[in-house]
Amino acid sequence: MKAPLTAEAAAALVPEGSSLMIGGFMGVGSPERLIDAIVARGIQNLTVIANDTAMPGKGIGKLISAGAVSHLIASHIGLNPETQAKMISGEIVCELVPQGTLIERIRAGGVGLGGILTPTGLGTEVEEGKRKITVEGRDYLLETPLKADFALIGAWQADYVGNLCYLLTAHNFNPMMALAGATVIAEPEAIVPVGVIPPDGVKTPGVLVDHLVIRG
Template identity: 75%
Template sequence: MKQALRSSEAAERMPDGATVLIGGFMGVGSPHRMIDALVARGIRGLTIVANDTARPGLGIGKLITAGAVARVITSHIGLNPETQARMLAGEIEVDLVPQGTLVERIRAGGVGLGGILTATGLGTEVEEGKQVIEIEGRRYLLELPIRGDFALIAAHRADYVGNLEYTLTAHNFNPIMALAADTVIAEAEAIVPVGVIPPDAVKTPGVLVDHLLGRAA
């Protein structure tokens, strides 16, 4: 059985300066209780890896507003004017990565690959400072893998051994991020006995999950 934590307990285990992978898309399918707990803890200096920084007052946007983030590796900040303002003021470093490339870099970090080859970004600012490899007459960028100290995952249901089931938008980044972090913390809408989740519905096996947060945690 996995160790169950309250969100405040999980937040206390995360040090300032950690690299944190956070699932979701514009705040949907994101681990909101863990985000709120990190804001309440007053954490600082985080590197956040996520699809986007949501909006002020929503999801990762709360961490931006709280001054908890030093760097973001992301695909989109266009709907969060506070992220943009802090970037222009030099308060946050922003690494913009094409969405598909971001997903594959995280996947590479999760399965132990040395990187991925992609043509996306050739001839643009994305190419600057990166190795270009030619294979059979075609040029590709070498994109390096991404791993985190922690991954914060949002699931629909978890069972007692940490198997996770997702619904809707939570299917996007959460399962991939669960592969690519040293410590995986999953919050679920419900924690159920083993066997309740159909085997075909398990998208993240419990062996990848370190800690669970129940609905009231």
Template identity: 70%
Template sequence: MKPSTPEEAVALIPDGASLMIGGFMGVGTPERVIDELVRQGRRGLTVIANDSAIPGLGIGKLVAARALRKLVASHIGLNPETQKQMLAGELEVELVPQGTLIERIRAGGHGLGGILTPTGVGTVVEEGKRRIEVDGRAFLLETPLRADFALVQAFMADYAGNLVYALTARNFNPVIAMAGATVIAEVEQIVPVGMISPDHVVTPSVLVDYLVGRA
């Protein structure tokens, strides 16, 4: 697998694309790819992620650039710009409980028809969703999530595209790598094949389409 530059990787992403982006408040987020999305002026994007970070960091840069049409996330409370655009009707925001969000992404990556969760039963979360009874207990059917692109950040890759993550920067990244039609991985270092022990590989190369290394 030949490493790509941020410019080459982002050139693959059209306006209006759906993106899953790894990270938790910017930790484990592919910053160089996001910077290039802003520089190339992408618009109308749908982003599926845990959060929208804060102004000037991670997905917060996309929000500030008004690159997003829709955000699907578990919370936006630390980014006042996201709140401002949502309240002004300029950005559609779908808030999903964090555990439900990652399970919907996992379902998309594993080819499942959805998940059953008790989270949200009897609340506004239930509106418009199918309720299913299992052994006398109520669950909501939550549909799977997939995206045109998954943008992940990893600590290390080999030239085949096998990925290793560092500590909490792992977070959502391995799961979203399963649910993107095209996976772009931004990595801190690329090493020869064989330097990463098979036991340490978290995301196998078969899932990764493009590597973006440091210049």
């Protein structure tokens, strides 16, 4: 059984300068209470790996507005003008990665692969500085794995041993990120007794989860 933490106690585990994988797609599936608690701590110089930065006042957008992020690895930032402005000004180093490549790099980090080979980005700016490998006459880019100090996960339900399930599209990046974070902090909407989540509904097994965040 995992002793649940308040959002404030969980946020206190995250030191300044940490790398964070944060689940969510336009804020859907992001751990909002945990993000709020990190903002309240006032820490800075965070590296955030995520699909996107949502929008001002929502999800990862709150970290952007607070000036907590110095390095961003994401698929797109089109919905957050604050992220765009901070990238242009140089306040945030922004690495834009094609969405499929991003999730595959996270998967590679989580399962211990040395990287992935993809044709995506050949002949574009994405190719700059990367190794090109030819397989059976076809060129691929070698994309390196992504890992993080922490994976911050939003879930629908958790049981008392940390098994997680997700609701509809809030599934998104969360299960893969739970594989690639050295410390996994999950924020479920509810914590239920063991057995309430059916075995085939468990998308992230409790052995991967270090901490659960309670409501309130």
